[in-house]
Amino acid sequence: MTVRQRHVFVLGLTDLHEGELSTVRDDDVTFHGLLDYDALVSDSAYDFDALLDQARAQLAEFDGPVDAILTHWDFPTSVLGPMLAAERGLPAPSLTSVLRCEHKYWSRLEQRAAVPEVVPAFTAFDPFADRPLDHIDLDFPFWVKPIKAHSSNLGFKVTDAHDLDAAVEQIRAEITGVGDAFDQVLRRVDLPQELGDAGGSTCLAEEVVEGIQVAPEGSMSGGHYAVHGVFDMRKDSDGLSIRELDYPAATVPQEVQQRCIDTTERLLRHIGYDDACFNAEYMWDESTDTLRMIEVNTRISQSHSDLFAKVDGRSNHQVALDVALGKRPRMPHREGRFAVAAQHMVVHDEDAVVRRVPDERDLERIADRFPGTEVAVKVQPGDRLSDLPHQDSYRYVLATVYAGDASRDALASRLDQIERMLTFDLENR
Numbered sequence: 001m002t003v004r005q006r007h008v009f010v011l012g013l014t015d016l017h018e019g020e021l022s023t024v025r026d027d028d029v030t031f032h033g034l035l036d037y038d039a040l041v042s043d044s045a046y047d048f049d050a051l052l053d054q055a056r057a058q059l060a061e062f063d064g065p066v067d068a069i070l071t072h073w074d075f076p077t078s079v080l081g082p083m084l085a086a087e088r089g090l091p092a093p094s095l096t097s098v099l100r101c102e103h104k105y106w107s108r109l110e111q112r113a114a115v116p117e118v119v120p121a122f123t124a125f126d127p128f129a130d131r132p133l134d135h136i137d138l139d140f141p142f143w144v145k146p147i148k149a150h151s152s153n154l155g156f157k158v159t160d161a162h163d164l165d166a167a168v169e170q171i172r173a174e175i176t177g178v179g180d181a182f183d184q185v186l187r188r189v190d191l192p193q194e195l196g197d198a199g200g201s202t203c204l205a206e207e208v209v210e211g212i213q214v215a216p217e218g219s220m221s222g223g224h225y226a227v228h229g230v231f232d233m234r235k236d237s238d239g240l241s242i243r244e245l246d247y248p249a250a251t252v253p254q255e256v257q258q259r260c261i262d263t264t265e266r267l268l269r270h271i272g273y274d275d276a277c278f279n280a281e282y283m284w285d286e287s288t289d290t291l292r293m294i295e296v297n298t299r300i301s302q303s304h305s306d307l308f309a310k311v312d313g314r315s316n317h318q319v320a321l322d323v324a325l326g327k328r329p330r331m332p333h334r335e336g337r338f339a340v341a342a343q344h345m346v347v348h349d350e351d352a353v354v355r356r357v358p359d360e361r362d363l364e365r366i367a368d369r370f371p372g373t374e375v376a377v378k379v380q381p382g383d384r385l386s387d388l389p390h391q392d393s394y395r396y397v398l399a400t401v402y403a404g405d406a407s408r409d410a411l412a413s414r415l416d417q418i419e420r421m422l423t424f425d426l427e428n429r
Helices: 015-021 037-042 048-061 077-087 095-102 104-114 161-174 176-186 254-271 302-312 317-324 360-369 408-421
Strands: 006-011 029-034 068-070 122-125 142-146 156-158 203-207 212-221 224-235 242-247 276-285 290-297 340-348 352-356 374-377 396-405 425-428
Touching: 006 077, 015 302, 015 317, 015 374, 029 048, 037 048, 037 077, 048 077, 048 176, 068 077, 068 317, 077 095, 095 104, 095 176, 095 254, 095 290, 104 122, 104 203, 104 254, 104 290, 142 161, 156 161, 212 254, 212 317, 224 254, 224 302, 242 302, 242 408, 254 276, 254 290, 276 317, 302 340, 302 396, 340 408, 360 374, 360 408, 396 408
Parallel strands: 006 029, 006 068
Antiparallel strands: 122 203, 142 156, 142 203, 212 224, 212 276, 224 242, 242 340, 276 290, 340 396, 352 425, 374 396
């Protein structure tokens, strides 16, 4: 019996992800890139309708069946994928259920209705208002962030009115790059009255929560809820930015991990989310045993993919593929090369101009000394760090290291040695 080759399109496919997809156990699947990385990730402003039309045209030009569409990047990809799949009758979550997670204010309202015990205090405000502080009913300190941004861009911890003014100034200058595109999406659904006029360029102010950050990742497929991994999210010493993802999670007790898993299921069922993957983020305060939900993302995390492959033997694209094909997800457990793995970010705290980055020989030396290690250099000579798109508000990422080892202590030592081998020449300005 001849098995038909199935054609799966991956939005923003890169060389790194092609390697991760090679771990997927489906010999009758051929992967194709859909739109390019720069248009979907690197740009700082988007035209969602134009991207949707370009993707539709590329799929229409394909001489063969389109069997699935995979998504692993943040907005706009996280919305494009489900929309394109639904248009072709492929398994996909409803656009409304996606936006109930993607729109941070709408998501908080749904969380307050379904899982109120894990929701921090929050309020929406217009960053373009004459006096934004008049519309925020929280005491300092608190976080401010757009209701839709790429990764952690334009997120600020503010401790007084001066901090808020500085944050709002930067938000006003940059928020519409994503906000206008998100408005194009919001016009496609019926919005609840309680959202008011909270559109794509609205901001959220939220209570500061402290503790240990942890992230379960899983799927909902045909009503079947499953989690295939839980991650530690380790912060910088200042507690403001994520510096490292560790898999599997070990800093939070299993009972707390299970609370995260159960709470996420309650929320997803409440909003009607199905036939898609997710990753959720929580903060646990050990001293008070308080759990707070940070957010739920409507996709697998590309940051997790290599770590799953290192520890479990396959990347999380296996789950995404199964769900997209309408199958019950399959994921091996601890069948990989390493017992533990991490994504570690090499960062710089101040603005600078890049003069030199590690070259191919530098990266080859690291690969030879530490087999199984991948390094993604994020900057090039001549780059000014403050001009790079989608950077965290508190630091600049120079490189991302993916590594595994037999124990957490051995992995920490390995990452320290690798970072010292990565030579960047930066001119601070």
